[in-house]
Amino acid sequence: MTYLHHPVLAEAVAGATAGVHRAVDGTLGGGGHAAQLLAAGAQVLGIDRDPAAIAAAVERLGHAGIGYHTGNFGSGPALERIRDFHPDFILLDLGVSSPQLDAETRGFTFRPGAPLDMRMAADGATAADLLNRAPESDLARVFHEYGDERRARSLAREIVRRRARAPLATSDDLVNAIRAVLGPRSGPGDFARLFQAVRIAVNDELAVLAEALPPLREALLPGGRLAVISYHSGEDRIVKHLFREWSRACICPPALPRCQCRGQPLGRLEPRQPIRPTAAETAANPRARSAILRIFRNE
Numbered sequence: 001m002t003y004l005h006h007p008v009l010a011e012a013v014a015g016a017t018a019g020v021h022r023a024v025d026g027t028l029g030g031g032g033h034a035a036q037l038l039a040a041g042a043q044v045l046g047i048d049r050d051p052a053a054i055a056a057a058v059e060r061l062g063h064a065g066i067g068y069h070t071g072n073f074g075s076g077p078a079l080e081r082i083r084d085f086h087p088d089f090i091l092l093d094l095g096v097s098s099p100q101l102d103a104e105t106r107g108f109t110f111r112p113g114a115p116l117d118m119r120m121a122a123d124g125a126t127a128a129d130l131l132n133r134a135p136e137s138d139l140a141r142v143f144h145e146y147g148d149e150r151r152a153r154s155l156a157r158e159i160v161r162r163r164a165r166a167p168l169a170t171s172d173d174l175v176n177a178i179r180a181v182l183g184p185r186s187g188p189g190d191f192a193r194l195f196q197a198v199r200i201a202v203n204d205e206l207a208v209l210a211e212a213l214p215p216l217r218e219a220l221l222p223g224g225r226l227a228v229i230s231y232h233s234g235e236d237r238i239v240k241h242l243f244r245e246w247s248r249a250c251i252c253p254p255a256l257p258r259c260q261c262r263g264q265p266l267g268r269l270e271p272r273q274p275i276r277p278t279a280a281e282t283a284a285n286p287r288a289r290s291a292i293l294r295i296f297r298n299e
């Protein structure tokens with residue numbers, strides 16, 4: 001698999017990494033941002049859940065100035081590596097990489113005949129396992145919460161009806177269920193949105209992110225930055241909410257007469273506003289379209 005990947009929001013990330021000494025790239029992917037960090041003179045710790053991404057990054061970037069860890073950036077072993085590394089910059093560029101999307105056997109897209117896999121790591125339940133085994137109410141929640149689907153309950157019911165006849169096995173099975181519910185006018189945009197919803201559930205992406213952000217911030221040196229690029233409204237909501245809460249001096253419930261919390265901000269948003277790709281970047285790289293970068297600077 002060729003692992004060439006144009007890093008999203010490369011200039012903004014470069015701006016945030018000026019003077020950085022020790023950077024963690026928690027989502028190494030094609031190694032695009034890591035290459036940028038190395039070129040800027042930083043020591044890098046590259047982490048990815050996907051062993052194929054790590055193997056390709058080793059081939060592309062070698063071992064000079066960079067160490068690797070295969071695993072979830074929020075797992076105990078990864079957090080331990082990160083703490084020991086004493087980073088002054090941590091980057092998360094969430095979601096899946098172009099090579100993962102392009103690999104037919106991984107089943108991340110609705111390309112005909114792809115297996116319903118969608119796992120970023122090599123273990124755990126596949127998309128087929130989820131679609132064939134989860135209770136109808138769980139499927140409805142996945143399509144509603146992660147896919148913003150108005151007809152989530154009908155789609156879940158349709159999947160349960162179909163799987164009683166034969167288990168869903170390929171992308172076509174999911175596409176046909178979507179078409180049956182959304183009608184003949186449904187198209188690639190709907191398939192992409194609903195496949196993404198299943199992928200987020202298969203990899204438990206939102207819970208992983210929400211749990212990982214606090215210990216990642218704590219692992220940063222004073223003055224260090226945590227930069228997160230999100231592609232899904234659910235991801236960005238988690239980042240926005242936590243970064244705002246960390247920026248506040250007091251997080252006590254309003255009913256408390258006197259402040260009993262930390263009483264000072266943990267840092268600040270820098271810049272205050274999120275950064276989005278320019279029209280030129282989106283034209284050159286359509287996958288950057290929904291990207292939002294938020295950066296938090298630790299006190």
Ligand SMILES: C[S@@+](CC[C@H](N)C(=O)[O-])C[C@H]1O[C@@H](n2cnc3c(N)ncnc32)[C@H](O)[C@@H]1O
Pocket residue numbers: 005006007008026027028029030031032033034047048049050053071072073074093094095096097098100120208
């Ligand atoms: C958008 S790509 C990153 C691209 C990379 N920044 C580049 O410039 O090439 C996201 C990568 O993060 C990995 N990933 C997603 N969630 C992860 C997690 N919780 N822990 C570790 N890796 C994760 C995916 O396997 C994928 O390779």
